[in-house]
Amino acid sequence: MTKAELVFIQVPALGHLTSTLQVAKLLVDLNSNLSITVLIIMSPSDPTTVPKIDSLIATTISHHIKIINLPHVDAAPGRFMAPIIESQRPHIKEAVNDIVREFGSVPGSPQLAWFVFDMFLASLNDLANKFGVPSYVFYTSGAAFLGFQLFIQSGD
Structure with missing residues (x-):
């Protein structure tokens, strides 16, 4: 069977990173x-998030x-993260x-x-196109919030 590499691209928010690392661990545990x-x-x-991120990574690796x-x-x-995302684009590509x-x-x-982007990084999907692989967006929110978003969009 062919081996596959997934590339997750994450923002440094602890809640987002925690969810992403848990999903990554689940995926590799399910498929060698x-x-x-x-x-x-x-x-x-x-910069205060760096030690917390390092600690989280050490427990998940x-x-x-x-x-x-x-x-x-x-x-x-x-605006929010737009300048940071755009300035990181060449580093991600490299x-x-x-x-x-x-x-x-x-x-x-x-x-x-695959590329799997954090919900705030969906604007980077053109990078996946350049590498010729599909891209997915990972919503790190809970089911209740996602249900609320669907409800708001339905107009009910």
């Missing part, structure tokens, strides 16, 4: 042919899950290129299969 790389966009505005902290980038002030190059040099290594 999966490996997952989680790219974390580090927040330039809140497995040989099928690899974590890459993207470099801090000074982004121009603006990290994924490194993953693809690494796999290409080792026979039997996984193939890039």
Whole structure:
């Protein structure tokens, strides 16, 4: 069976990262042919989250899950995370290129299969298109909030 590599791209919010790492661990526990790389966009505005993130990563890590902290980038002030996301775009592309190059040099290594974006990073789906793989958005919200969103959209 072919081995597959999933690339999760995450914001540095602890709630989002916790959910993502739990899903990643569940996926690799269910299928030994999966490996997952989680790219974390580090927040330039809140350095206090770094030790908490490091602690969370240390408790979740497995040989099928690899974590890459993207470099801090000074982004121009603006709307919410848009400047940070755009400033990280080249770093994300470079990290994924490194993953693809690494796999290409080792026979039997996984193939890039999916991108999974945090709900705030859906604007990066064009990167998945450039690599020729599908992209998915991972909503780290609970079922009640997602149900509420569906209810609001239905107009009932």
